[in-house]
Amino acid sequence: MGSVVALDTLLQERRVWRGQSTAVPASIQPTGYATLDAALPTGGWPDSALSEILVSAEGVGELQLLWPTLARLTAASERVVLVAPAYVPFPWAWKAAGINLSYLTVIQASKRDALWAAEQCLRSGSCGAVLCWPQQINDRALRRLQVAAETGQTLAFAYRPIAEAVNPSPAALRLAVETCPAQLRVLKCRGGRLPATPIPFSVGQ
Amino acid sequence: MRWACILLPQLALDAVLRDRDDPEAPLALIAGTPQRRVLKTMNPAARALGLQPGQSLTAAQAMTRDFVMAEYDPAQIEYWHRFLAAWAYRFSSHVSLDYPRALLIEVESSFNLFGPWELFERRLRDELTALGFRHRIVLAPNPAAARALATIHDGLAVTHREALDKVLGQMPIQHCGLSREIATAFSRMGLRRLQQVLALPRDTIAKRFPKEVLRHLDALVGESAVVLDCYAPPDEFDVRIELNFDVESHQALLFPLRRLTSDLAAFLAGRDSGVQRFTLFLEHREGPDSQIPVGLLSAERDAAMLFELARGRLENVQIPGPTQALRLLARDLPAFVPAYRELFNERPQQSLPWEQLRERLRARLGDGAVHGVHAFADHRPECGWQINAAKAATGLADLPPRPGWLLSKPVPLQEPALRIVAGPERIESGWWDGGDVRRDYYLVQTHRGQLAWAYCPVGEAGPLLLHGWFA
Numbered sequence: 306m307g308s309v310v311a312l313d314t315l316l317q318e319r320r321v322w323r324g325q326s327t328a329v330p331a332s333i334q335p336t337g338y339a340t341l342d343a344a345l346p347t348g349g350w351p352d353s354a355l356s357e358i359l360v361s362a363e364g365v366g367e368l369q370l371l372w373p374t375l376a377r378l379t380a381a382s383e384r385v386v387l388v389a390p391a392y393v394p395f396p397w398a399w400k401a402a403g404i405n406l407s408y409l410t411v412i413q414a415s416k417r418d419a420l421w422a423a424e425q426c427l428r429s430g431s432c433g434a435v436l437c438w439p440q441q442i443n444d445r446a447l448r449r450l451q452v453a454a455e456t457g458q459t460l461a462f463a464y465r466p467i468a469e470a471v472n473p474s475p476a477a478l479r480l481a482v483e484t485c486p487a488q489l490r491v492l493k494c495r496g497g498r499l500p501a502t503p504i505p506f507s508v509g510q
Numbered sequence: 511m512r513w514a515c516i517l518l519p520q521l522a523l524d525a526v527l528r529d530r531d532d533p534e535a536p537l538a539l540i541a542g543t544p545q546r547r548v549l550k551t552m553n554p555a556a557r558a559l560g561l562q563p564g565q566s567l568t569a570a571q572a573m574t575r576d577f578v579m580a581e582y583d584p585a586q587i588e589y590w591h592r593f594l595a596a597w598a599y600r601f602s603s604h605v606s607l608d609y610p611r612a613l614l615i616e617v618e619s620s621f622n623l624f625g626p627w628e629l630f631e632r633r634l635r636d637e638l639t640a641l642g643f644r645h646r647i648v649l650a651p652n653p654a655a656a657r658a659l660a661t662i663h664d665g666l667a668v669t670h671r672e673a674l675d676k677v678l679g680q681m682p683i684q685h686c687g688l689s690r691e692i693a694t695a696f697s698r699m700g701l702r703r704l705q706q707v708l709a710l711p712r713d714t715i716a717k718r719f720p721k722e723v724l725r726h727l728d729a730l731v732g733e734s735a736v737v738l739d740c741y742a743p744p745d746e747f748d749v750r751i752e753l754n755f756d757v758e759s760h761q762a763l764l765f766p767l768r769r770l771t772s773d774l775a776a777f778l779a780g781r782d783s784g785v786q787r788f789t790l791f792l793e794h795r796e797g798p799d800s801q802i803p804v805g806l807l808s809a810e811r812d813a814a815m816l817f818e819l820a821r822g823r824l825e826n827v828q829i830p831g832p833t834q835a836l837r838l839l840a841r842d843l844p845a846f847v848p849a850y851r852e853l854f855n856e857r858p859q860q861s862l863p864w865e866q867l868r869e870r871l872r873a874r875l876g877d878g879a880v881h882g883v884h885a886f887a888d889h890r891p892e893c894g895w896q897i898n899a900a901k902a903a904t905g906l907a908d909l910p911p912r913p914g915w916l917l918s919k920p921v922p923l924q925e926p927a928l929r930i931v932a933g934p935e936r937i938e939s940g941w942w943d944g945g946d947v948r949r950d951y952y953l954v955q956t957h958r959g960q961l962a963w964a965y966c967p968v969g970e971a972g973p974l975l976l977h978g979w980f981a
Binding site: 361366368376384390391393394396397398399406407410412413418422423425428430431457462485487 | 911
């Protein structure tokens with residue numbers, strides 16, 4: 306017990322866990338929703354990582370959840386890629402949400418090619434965000450997407466049905482969109498505790 | 511004026527070797543009539559087996575059978591000579607093919623662009639080696655001297671008249687570009703070096719030898735100028751590689767394909783143009799050739815990129831039979847405009863620019879697979895979007911909320927308990943182009959909380975037709 310260890314060095318070496326930090330660090334990828342930002346450990350979307358958005362059905366506000374982010378990215382001349390969306394993104398609504406359509410790109414691909422295309426887009430690092438709708442994707446393919454997002458330092462969003470919530474996933478953030486009542490539930494978030502209560506999230510029309 | 515002579519000592523052999531996977535394997539080129547086949551030339555590995563130029567094929571095969579044969583084709587040599595001229599054309603506007611198996615390039619006017627001769631020469635050598643051609647390079651003040659010096663020197667750079675006289679004086683008389691009879695006559699007279707010939711009185715040479723001799727000697731020392739034809743590059747690229755065996759998998763086609771695309775890139779760089787559309791032909795024993803068109807969105811000339819795109823298209827193609835030859839034809843060669851780049855990279859993590867990524871995606875998924883979505887000023891939802899931004903709309907005044915997802919084809923909405931949130935909104939348009947619609951749109955909420963955009967045609971009963979989701 307002869308040596309005296311300064312507290313500062315211990316803290317700097319991160320060998321002491323200090324519990325929940327009170328100050329929320331400013332994220333470089335805010336979601337655009339203050340309540341959601343406050344609930345997430347990084348204060349926004351996990352940067353260069355895969356985020357999963359779990360929805361029970363289409364038309365529950367799953368796009369409006371992302372629109373502020375996409376509007377911010379396209380305003381900064383970053384490209385947003387939709388890989389094999391199930392429907393046509395109706396430009397009038399996307400435009401009204403503030404998205405610069407000239408930076409929006411749609412890739413039409415079959416189920417197998419869609420994963421390849423999403424991985425290529427993520428890995429290239431030339432896109433700001435990549436949205437994909439994987440169907441019956443397994444753990445390994447999700448991990449590939451996560452690694453590709455890290456490599457290209459790109460935001461990746463995967464929309465999946467809510468039934469997948471029971472299966473584990475390598476995504477850095479898993480967010481369930483619920484409708485009755487309208488709220489968001491964080492199922493997993495890397496780097497912090499899960500928020501105890503659901504986050505109210507009501508979509509406009 | 512400074513002239514560089516690039517002598518290609520084994521042009522015929524290199525042209526064949528560069529298409530082979532293994533250039534170290536013994537190879538001999540055969541020429542002559544079918545009755546008497548003669549070995550024309552061979553690579554060092556074949557020489558080590560004891561083969562000699564001029565040997566008859568039967569004699570060679572009596573010694574060993576472990577060598578590959580290929581036809582010695584003068585047309586091919588001519589073709590590769592011109593190919594290299596196209597390559598050299600980007601270093602100088604004055605490239606001459608007048609000397610067989612050699613390129614004469616006027617280089618002094620290019621020093622400003624390519625730097626001093628040491629750097630310039632290294633660059634020429636690097637590129638020739640990458641293209642797979644052995645070479646000797648000599649710099650001299652006039653083309654005749656450059657060509658003569660290249661027969662025995664490599665890497666020599668003579669810039670001044672005095673130095674040239676000294677180097678030329680030491681040249682053996684056989685290697686001075688004089689015809690064989692004249693050279694023999696000189697050496698029988700005891701004149702073995704060029705300086706001895708130059709020391710002779712001019713009138714005696716004029717008396718004893720044809721007038722070409724004196725003219726050639728004047729050209730060598732630079733007393734009289736040699737007029738050389740200028741090479742003009744061809745307007746299209748058309749190269750064919752014949753494969754030694756029937757190829758059934760695309761893997762084996764990648765090596766010749768890489769050669770073709772890098773040749774195309776070298777050709778394009780020489781012309782300072784790009785390629786926007788080219789066609790790959792796979793030739794079969796029977797039936798027509800398989801054609802693989804490769805289209806790009808903008809003119810490109812990067813060898814790696816062209817290869818990757820061609821490969822992407824090749825991998826997706828099903829061909830009827832084994833391939834015997836591969837041909838690349840590029841007719842449309844627009845001017846190459848380098849892509850605009852920021853001085854400081856805005857996305858430091860970017861490993862592949864978007865333009866290249868887009869071409870890669872198109873190569874695998876199809877030409878129409880990657881597109882934008884743009885608004886079009888039409889009240890009918892199905893006409894309100896388009897892929898091209900050509901006629902992008904300025905905006906319809908104050909549209910009510912529109913859904914983020916649009917179904918490309920409306921489907922009946924089979925929901926038991928629908929709650930109408932807003933509506934109806936009447937959309938009535940298109941009477942002028944045959945796509946007449948009269949619909950009442952409602953914003954409805956299903957029992958699961960989904961917000962849908964559905965309509966019923968005016969004056970018709972029945973279930974609502976779902977046309978979009980307020981996602």
